[in-house]
Every structure is written in C-alpha cells, then in structure tokens.
Amino acid sequence: LPRLAAGIRRFGKNCSIHPTAVVEASWIGDNVQIGANAVVRGCVVADNVRIEDLSMVEFSIIDVGAVVQRQAMVKFSLLRMRSAVAGVIQMAVMDTASSLKRGAYLLDMSLGDRKTHVMVNGTRKEAPGWPS
Numbered sequence: 001l002p003r004l005a006a007g008i009r010r011f012g013k014n015c016s017i018h019p020t021a022v023v024e025a026s027w028i029g030d031n032v033q034i035g036a037n038a039v040v041r042g043c044v045v046a047d048n049v050r051i052e053d054l055s056m057v058e059f060s061i062i063d064v065g066a067v068v069q070r071q072a073m074v075k076f077s078l079l080r081m082r083s084a085v086a087g088v089i090q091m092a093v094m095d096t097a098s099s100l101k102r103g104a105y106l107l108d109m110s111l112g113d114r115k116t117h118v119m120v121n122g123t124r125k126e127a128p129g130w131p132s
Contacts, residue, residue: 012047035070069102 035053
C-alpha cells in the first residue's frame with residue numbers, strides 16, 4: 001500500500017512548491033502555489049490554488065482558485081471554487097466562494113445550501129451527520 005500511495009502523484013505546469021513543503025500522494029493541478037512548511041497529503045488540488053505557509057491539507061479536494069491561508073488546517077474536506085479557509089475544517093464541504101475566518105472551526109458540516117451525498121456500494125446516499 002505505501003508504494004501504491006507514493007505512486008499517486010502529479011505535478012502540473014507552472015507550479016511553485018516551496019522546498020520545505022511536504023507533498024505526498026497528491027494530484028496537483030496547474031499554476032498551484034504551495035508555501036513554506038505546508039503539508040499536502042492524499043489530496044486532489046485543482047488549477048490556480050494557493051496553499052500558504054505552514055498550512056496542512058490532508059485527504060481533501062481543493063477546487064479551482066481556492067485558497068488555504070497561512071496556518072489553516074483542512075482535513076477530509078471539499079473546498080469548492082474560489083473558497084478560502086483561514087481556520088480549521090474537518091469532514092466539511094465549503095460551497096463556491098465561501099470563506100472561513102482565522103480562529104473559526106467547521107467540523108463535520110456543510111457550508112452551503114445543498115445536501116451532501118456519498119456513494120455507498122454504488123448507491124447515492126445522504127451523508128450522515130451533515131446538515132440538510
């Protein structure tokens with residue numbers, strides 16, 4: 001399994017990844033900026049995303065133009081287009097162009113008006129514990 005995870009990686013064109021950043025088992029789009037001492041692990045990062053210094057992004061999908069600000073933490077989450085996180089989110093969905101300020105926590109929730117769904121054995125189901 002570690003060899004498989006290590007093989008799942010792509011770095012797009014015109015990326016700027018600081019030499020102290022840790023990027024593991026991730027798919028990185030074009031024009032992505034990853035700052036000093038940032039950690040990106042097990043993620044899909046779309047084009048034109050900025051992940052700033054000292055931030056941590058794990059097992060998440062970061063959509064086009066989203067920003068993970070300095071010292072923010074994003075885990076098991078989805079950031080939609082042009083959203084921005086400065087606080088902490090975990091198992092959360094942030095809708096298009098939404099933002100979470102520094103010091104705020106979004107845990108196990110959705111910041112948007114759509115229901116969140118997951119696929120279970122090929123069947124689409126509403127995600128448990130997520131707001132409707």
